[in-house]
Amino acid sequence: MHDRSTREHIIEAADRLFYRQGYAHTSFAHIADAVQLSRGNFYHHFKSKDRILDAVIGARLADTQNMLEQWEAEVPHPADRIRKFIHILLANKADIQQYGCPVGTLCNELAKLGHAALPEAAMLFTLFRQWLREQFTRLGRGADADALAMHLLARSQGVAALATAFQDDNFMRHEVRLMDGWLDTIAGSPAGDPGLRAR
Numbered sequence: 001m002h003d004r005s006t007r008e009h010i011i012e013a014a015d016r017l018f019y020r021q022g023y024a025h026t027s028f029a030h031i032a033d034a035v036q037l038s039r040g041n042f043y044h045h046f047k048s049k050d051r052i053l054d055a056v057i058g059a060r061l062a063d064t065q066n067m068l069e070q071w072e073a074e075v076p077h078p079a080d081r082i083r084k085f086i087h088i089l090l091a092n093k094a095d096i097q098q099y100g101c102p103v104g105t106l107c108n109e110l111a112k113l114g115h116a117a118l119p120e121a122a123m124l125f126t127l128f129r130q131w132l133r134e135q136f137t138r139l140g141r142g143a144d145a146d147a148l149a150m151h152l153l154a155r156s157q158g159v160a161a162l163a164t165a166f167q168d169d170n171f172m173r174h175e176v177r178l179m180d181g182w183l184d185t186i187a188g189s190p191a192g193d194p195g196l197r198a199r
Contacts, residue, residue, distance in 0.1 A: 006035070006037070006041075006045060007045050007055075009035050010031060010035050010037070010042070010045055010046065010052065010055075011052070011055045011056055011059050012059075013031055013034035013035045014026070014031045014052045014053075014055075014056050015056045015059060015060065016034075017030055017031060017034060018053070018056060018106065019095075019099055019102045019105065019106070020099055022105075022109055023049075023053060023106070023109055023110065023113075023115075024109065024113060026049075027049075028042065028049060031052065050116075050117065053115075053117050054117060054120070057106075057117065057120050057121050057123075057124070060102075060103075060124055061123060061124060061127065064124060064127055064128070065127065068127070068128075068131050071084050078135040078136075078138040078139050078187075079135075079139060079183060079184075079186075079187040081135050082132060082135050082136070082152070082183055083180065083183060085128070085132065085152070085156075086152070086156065086176060086179045086180065086183065087176065088156075089156060089159055089160065089163070089172055089175075089176055090172065090173065090176055093163070093169065093172055096160050096163055096164065096172075097163050097164055097167050097169075097172075098164070099164070100160060100161065100164045101156075101157060101160040101161075103121075103124045103125060103128075104157050104160060104161070106121050106124075107121050107122055107124075107125070125153060128149075128153060129146070129149050129150060129153060130149075132148070132149035132152060132153070133145045133146045133148075133149040136148045136149060136186070139186065139187055139188075140188075141186065148186065152179070155175075155179060156179070159171075159172060159175045159176075
């Protein structure tokens with residue numbers, strides 16, 4: 001592998017392991033084994049687990065930004081863009097039920113550890129908050145756009161946490177339908193892409 005592809009492979013493996021078994025319970029050896037690298041080659045790319053964490057957060061931020069930009073390009077109406085955010089819960093249902101929300105679980109763990117990377121990890125929520133605020137502003141809700149963005153973030157996090165606890169598909173689908181209905185009320189009309197609605 002070339003240096004760049006090896007580094008990316010390490011970041012992808014670490015991201016997956018941090019999500020599935022937690023940052024504290026993932027060792028250098030776990031990541032090295034996942035990418036089938038010797039310790040010497042591994043240390044060539046990353047000198048510490050904290051540096052890997054920084055790279056994982058950076059990759060998640062870049063991926064999230066790309067996803068939001070894609071929604072902007074592909075979905076013309078702000079209400080339907082917000083609906084795309086709501087439906088992340090269903091798109092990632094299996095992983096959320098088993099491991100929780102990748103953003104929420106990482107922030108919770110880093111907070112418990114008193115880890116210095118928490119502010120950077122929380123930027124993932126900030127990115128969603130800012131983007132949602134902009135979409136609500138475009139719906140004519142400039143005065144309370146930030147409050148609406150935070151409400152939706154909080155509600156989606158609550159649904160993710162309870163979905164992990166109860167392992168209930170019907171609960172997730174019901175909550176997504178309720179959020180769709182709430183969004184229709186906020187947007188002032190039930191108009192939107194029916195393909196984005198919960199089934």
